[in-house]
Amino acid sequence: xxxxxxxxxxxxxxxxxxxxxxxxxxxxxxxxxxxxxxxxxxxxxxxxxxxxxxxxxxxxxxxxxxxxxxxxxxxxxxxxxxxxxxxxxxxxxxxxxxxxxxxxxxxxxxxxxxxxxxxxxxxxxxxxxxxxxxxxxxxxxxxxxxxxxxxxxxxx
Amino acid sequence: xxxxxxxxxxxxxxxxxxxxxxxxxxxxxxxxxxxxxxxxxxxxxxxxxxxxxxxxxxxxxxxxxxxxxxxxxxxxxxxxxxxxxxxxxxxxxxxxxxxxxxxxxxxxxxxxxxxxxxxxxxxxxxxxxxxxxxxxxxxxxxxxxxxxxxxxxxxx
DNA sequence: ATCTGTGCAAACCTTTTGCACGTCA
DNA sequence: TGACGTGCAAAAGGTTTGCACAGAT
Numbered sequence: 001x002x003x004x005x006x007x008x009x010x011x012x013x014x015x016x017x018x019x020x021x022x023x024x025x026x027x028x029x030x031x032x033x034x035x036x037x038x039x040x041x042x043x044x045x046x047x048x049x050x051x052x053x054x055x056x057x058x059x060x061x062x063x064x065x066x067x068x069x070x071x072x073x074x075x076x077x078x079x080x081x082x083x084x085x086x087x088x089x090x091x092x093x094x095x096x097x098x099x100x101x102x103x104x105x106x107x108x109x110x111x112x113x114x115x116x117x118x119x120x121x122x123x124x125x126x127x128x129x130x131x132x133x134x135x136x137x138x139x140x141x142x143x144x145x146x147x148x149x150x151x152x153x154x155x156x
Numbered sequence: 157x158x159x160x161x162x163x164x165x166x167x168x169x170x171x172x173x174x175x176x177x178x179x180x181x182x183x184x185x186x187x188x189x190x191x192x193x194x195x196x197x198x199x200x201x202x203x204x205x206x207x208x209x210x211x212x213x214x215x216x217x218x219x220x221x222x223x224x225x226x227x228x229x230x231x232x233x234x235x236x237x238x239x240x241x242x243x244x245x246x247x248x249x250x251x252x253x254x255x256x257x258x259x260x261x262x263x264x265x266x267x268x269x270x271x272x273x274x275x276x277x278x279x280x281x282x283x284x285x286x287x288x289x290x291x292x293x294x295x296x297x298x299x300x301x302x303x304x305x306x307x308x309x310x311x312x
Numbered sequence: 313a314t315c316t317g318t319g320c321a322a323a324c325c326t327t328t329t330g331c332a333c334g335t336c337a
Numbered sequence: 338t339g340a341c342g343t344g345c346a347a348a349a350g351g352t353t354t355g356c357a358c359a360g361a362t
Contacts (some may be wrong), residue, residue, distance in 0.1 A: 056318075
């Protein structure tokens with residue numbers, strides 16, 4: 001996570017932006033964040049430790065993260081924007097459980113390669129892509145083959 | 157498109173819903189619609205010929221279409237919901253041009269198969285999926301001819 | 313000292329809903 | 338006739354912005 005911190009601080013000084021206490025707090029909470037939290041959820045979690053912080057500040061800071069490349073905005077169609085830590089060297093896609101709302105990540109080079117081929121067919125220059133599989137995770141699907149590994153109501 | 161009409165009318169009678177003039181008008185406009193219009197755009201287009209119709213009616217009717225299976229809701233992350241005609245026998249994905257906003261459809265069975273394999277790996281029961289490739293379409297990309305890949309600064 | 317950042321509240325934008333009236337069956 | 342549908346306007350749910358004060362350089 002050091003890479004991302006440096007990247008952000010470099011971004012700040014390059015743009016003549018200020019390195020405030022709030023930004024540091026939000027940055028660390030963001031990098032420590034487990035998964036794909038919505039701005040709202042992230043904000044609520046943050047307020048537990050830093051009650052004085054404002055939603056707008058969090059929102060604007062997350063936007064800065066996205067602008068400088070350490071965060072990626074995600075939108076799973078539920079009307080909420082989500083942010084996740086973004087690393088340069090890897091791209092992953094998502095499995096979204098429609099029952100418990102948990103989100104799992106996966107990576108598949110074959111699919112990525114086929115996407116490039118599709119793009120070539122259409123003479124399309126890809127800059128980004130998103131692939132999401134919606135359905136029931138192993139904990140939520142009707143007959144779990146083996147033992148459920150952690151019955152968790154999870155988020156919300 | 158006859159299939160969809162019948163499907164909708166069956167749906168209406170099955171649910172004891174009424175077959176109003178507005179619903180017919182919206183249904184026909186929807187089936188005639190070329191591409192992935194947002195509710196707002198669809199509504200504006202519809203009002204040209206049917207100025208009396210209300211946004212809420214259009215919205216509720218599109219939801220009915222989705223519920224009965226002749227429409228699929230799409231969300232390309234721009235904060236607007238989009239509806240497209242949905243056929244049972246085919247699934248397609250999208251190429252979204254970030255310059256001209258046009259949306260192209262494609263179908264790739266290999267990718268679909270790989271998705272099923274990924275799901276199996278995670279013991280995930282897929283009910284739906286979405287794959288979108290974002291970038292520049294052939295009309296919008298800098299040089300369509302033979303630019304060596306990588307000569308583009310891309311986004312920001 | 314200056315210029316940016318923050319927190320609050322309000323604006324915004326799209327989707328959804330309540331309600332009184334109109335319409336289909 | 339009675340239940341459902343419609344159109345209007347307002348609510349809701351989320352994101353974004355204006356502004357006056359606070360803080361970083």
